[in-house]
Amino acid sequence: MGFVIGLRCKECGERYAAGRQFVCSSCFGPLEVEYDYAAIGRSLGRESIAARPRNLWRYRELLPIEGDPATGRHSGFTPLVRARRLGEAIGLAELYLKDDSVNHPTLSYKERVVSVAITRALELGFDTIACASTGNLANSVAAHSARLGLRCFVFVPDAVEPAKIVGSGVYRPRIVRIRGNYDDVNRLCSEIGSQYSWGFVNVNLRPYYTEGAKTMGFEIAEQLDWRLPRHTILPTAGGTLLPKVCKAYQELVELGWVEGESRIHAAQAAGCAPVIAALHAGKTEIRPVKPATIAHSIAIGNPADGRYVLDCVRRTGGWGETATDPEILDSIQLLAESEGIFAEPAGGTTLAVCRKLVAQGRIRGDESVVVAITGNGYKATEAILPRLDRSIQLSSSLADFEHWYATLGASASEPVSVQGAS
Amino acid sequence: MPVTVRIPTPIRQYTEQLSEVALEGKTVGEVLEQFKARFPDAGGRFFSAASKASRFVNLYLNDEDIRFLKDLDTPVSDRDTLSIILAIAGGSE
Numbered sequence: 001m002g003f004v005i006g007l008r009c010k011e012c013g014e015r016y017a018a019g020r021q022f023v024c025s026s027c028f029g030p031l032e033v034e035y036d037y038a039a040i041g042r043s044l045g046r047e048s049i050a051a052r053p054r055n056l057w058r059y060r061e062l063l064p065i066e067g068d069p070a071t072g073r074h075s076g077f078t079p080l081v082r083a084r085r086l087g088e089a090i091g092l093a094e095l096y097l098k099d100d101s102v103n104h105p106t107l108s109y110k111e112r113v114v115s116v117a118i119t120r121a122l123e124l125g126f127d128t129i130a131c132a133s134t135g136n137l138a139n140s141v142a143a144h145s146a147r148l149g150l151r152c153f154v155f156v157p158d159a160v161e162p163a164k165i166v167g168s169g170v171y172r173p174r175i176v177r178i179r180g181n182y183d184d185v186n187r188l189c190s191e192i193g194s195q196y197s198w199g200f201v202n203v204n205l206r207p208y209y210t211e212g213a214k215t216m217g218f219e220i221a222e223q224l225d226w227r228l229p230r231h232t233i234l235p236t237a238g239g240t241l242l243p244k245v246c247k248a249y250q251e252l253v254e255l256g257w258v259e260g261e262s263r264i265h266a267a268q269a270a271g272c273a274p275v276i277a278a279l280h281a282g283k284t285e286i287r288p289v290k291p292a293t294i295a296h297s298i299a300i301g302n303p304a305d306g307r308y309v310l311d312c313v314r315r316t317g318g319w320g321e322t323a324t325d326p327e328i329l330d331s332i333q334l335l336a337e338s339e340g341i342f343a344e345p346a347g348g349t350t351l352a353v354c355r356k357l358v359a360q361g362r363i364r365g366d367e368s369v370v371v372a373i374t375g376n377g378y379k380a381t382e383a384i385l386p387r388l389d390r391s392i393q394l395s396s397s398l399a400d401f402e403h404w405y406a407t408l409g410a411s412a413s414e415p416v417s418v419q420g421a422s
Numbered sequence: 423m424p425v426t427v428r429i430p431t432p433i434r435q436y437t438e439q440l441s442e443v444a445l446e447g448k449t450v451g452e453v454l455e456q457f458k459a460r461f462p463d464a465g466g467r468f469f470s471a472a473s474k475a476s477r478f479v480n481l482y483l484n485d486e487d488i489r490f491l492k493d494l495d496t497p498v499s500d501r502d503t504l505s506i507i508l509a510i511a512g513g514s515e
Contacts, residue, residue: 011478023432023510027467028478030510181485187430187507194431206510285477288487302487304509307477 003040004064007031007207010308018064020124022204030305031207033064037254046226046257056112056215062251063215064208065119071144072115074104076215080223080370086338089418090355094368096229097335098220100375101343106143106167107376108136108297108344109216109241116212117201118144126199127151132182132189133202134160134168135297136375141201142171153198155185167379183302202238210305213241217248220370221258228252228262230367233354235346235374236266236275236320237298239305245372246312262370265362266313266320267353269293269345273322275306280320284310294325294383295345297375319362323352331355332377332384338418342377350374425453425498428505429464436464450483451494453504478509 007016011029024031040061052058056076057069079099087095100109114137118129130153131141138154145152152173156165157180165175178185186203193204201209221228228249234242242264252258268276271293278286286306291299303309313320323331332348335341343351354371357363377384394400405412424444429437437443443460447453458465481488482505488496498504 023478023508025432025435028432028508028510030478183482183487183507184485187428187482187505190508190510191431203510288489290490302480 002064002066003036003043003061005034005036008034020204022206033207033211035062035251037251041255046222049222056115056212056219059215059218062218062248063116064211065116066123069115070119070122071148072111072119075111075115076103077219078103080220081339081341083339083371085418086335086351089334089338091358091365092354092363092369093366096220096224096368096370097339097341098216098370098372099341100216101341101347101373101377106136106139107379108140109213109372109374110136110140111144112215113137113209113212113240114140114144114201117199117205117209118148118150120208121199121201121205122148124199126197126205128153128196128198130155130189130192130198130200131202132156132185132200134164136379137202138165138168138173139171139379142168142173145173146171155189157182157185210240210244213244214248214251216241216372217245218252220245221249221252224368224370226252226258227368228258228260229370230262231265231318231357231363231369232262233265233267233350233357233369233371235298235350235372236268236306236309237300237303237346239275239303239307239309241372241374242266243305243308243312246316261316263318264312264316265318265353265357266309267350268320268322269295269298269328269349270322270324271295272299272301274301275303275309276320276322278306279310279313286310293328293345294380295328295349296380297344298346298349319357319360321353321356321360323349323356327352329384329387333387334418335373336377337416341373343373344375344377344380345383346375347373347377424500426501426503427453427457428503430506430508432508433464433467433506436467437461447498449494450481450488450491450496450498450504453498454481454494480507480509481505482507 004018006018009024009029010032012027014026044061054077081097083095083097103111128151129145132155134156154168154173155176158177189200190203193200199205272291274286274289288302291301328345328348331351350371428442445453445456
């Protein structure tokens with residue numbers, strides 16, 4: 001199939017054909033897609049990519065599909081924003097934001113993984129798409145399934161707030177509430193996937209699904225004119241994104257399209273930081289935690305691929321830090337005020353961690369830095385709402401307005417400066 | 423005092439296709455020893471010599487990850503359910 005050699009167990013190295021197998025039969029480790037890079041290098045160059053449509057499929061030779069993409073032709077290739085005002089506020093001369101908060105159609109990085117997973121699911125003969133989630137992943141799965149007319153089931157724990165499933169419900173998937181917690185839901189999903197031949201994007205399609213996350217890394221390099229940033233800061237939840245951006249960079253080096261290495265740094269919310277705790281303790285084993293943070297989209301206490309995050313961070317000379325809820329909100333605010341981008345708390349987390357790494361001297365002011373914004377603040381307004389007090393209610397009379405405006409004094413005519421609040 | 427052990431689909435090829443099995447023991451560790459004795463081919467694949475669970479398999483006593491309890495020393499009682507869950511199904515997004 002294309003340039004895919006097959007699947008290989010990340011732990012014991014056992015090889016499998018690129019089919020429906022999703023864990024190693026020998027050790028139950030995760031499977032990784034392997035490619036024939038020599039053949040890819042012979043048939044593809046940076047110039048031919050440049051001529052392609054601006055979506056995530058411009059790197060399709062490096063993605064695990066056989067035929068044409070089924071969906072995602074408007075997903076990916078999100079802006080890499082040069083953040084001058086923000087950079088100035090936090091002491092970085094060359095700061096970029098990879099802005100997946102505007103990823104089409106459901107405004108998060110999940111479009112990348114879901115586009116690949118659903119395309120591959122159809123190739124493997126699945127006619128029903130499903131996932132266990134209440135947030136960004138479910139939104140994306142439901143939307144892509146709707147436009148393809150596929151049967152879609154979204155499994156959520158019973159206790160989830162109704163507001164959280166609106167963004168999925170509008171696409172009319174079957175929403176199945178399970179009496180139990182997330183682990184119960186996940187366990188059920190892996191059983192259903194095996195017995196009913198349904199494609200659960202993040203369970204039995206996981207080897208393909210995770211490959212979609214590489215496109216963020218490809219895009220960053222291409223948008224920097226085929227250069228790797230000195231530092232890349234990514235949020236860490238289940239451990240999908242960070243190792244795959246790392247893999248994307250390695251693949252580009254392997255193909256001879258970029259040189260050097262990016263230090264990859266992990267960001268977690270202080271209220272759910274099992275990976276950072278292991279990193280700081282110098283351990284390879286990750287102890288699960290009970291999440292307690294406003295950053296719901298990255299609140300995974302038991303990360304499936306957390307140890308691969310540790311591997312990548314350590315191998316590239318990166319580091320990781322945590323951000324408290326107030327630090328996350330400060331950074332959401334700073335990002336909005338300085339760059340006009342409204343991130344969900346996961347984005348506030350990566351920015352807050354970036355600021356810590358600068359303060360620690362791990363990132364120098366003259367080095368190039370990319371901070372990933374993986375989700376949109378309009379989906380998580382409740383977190384920031386209590387902080388927004390800058391509106392005033394007036395009557396419709398001009399006199400009323402003038403009276404109020406006069407109370408602002410000199411500050412009203414000054415240019416807006418970024419506070420860079422700590 | 424049997425405990426019900428639930429077995430995920432990919433492991434059933436080593437457990438005579440059973441989806442669950444009742445085993446005896448006073449702790450999670452003891453139940454796992456019984457599991458290994460009953461299905462040596464399965465147990466050997468995800469338990470090391472120290473009978474610690476592998477990184478790719480998580481163990482839940484009823485609804486709780488045993489790492490939040492007393493790990494393998496967690497006491498078990500009649501009608502408890504011990505679930506073997508593949509780590510790939512861990513987390514939620």
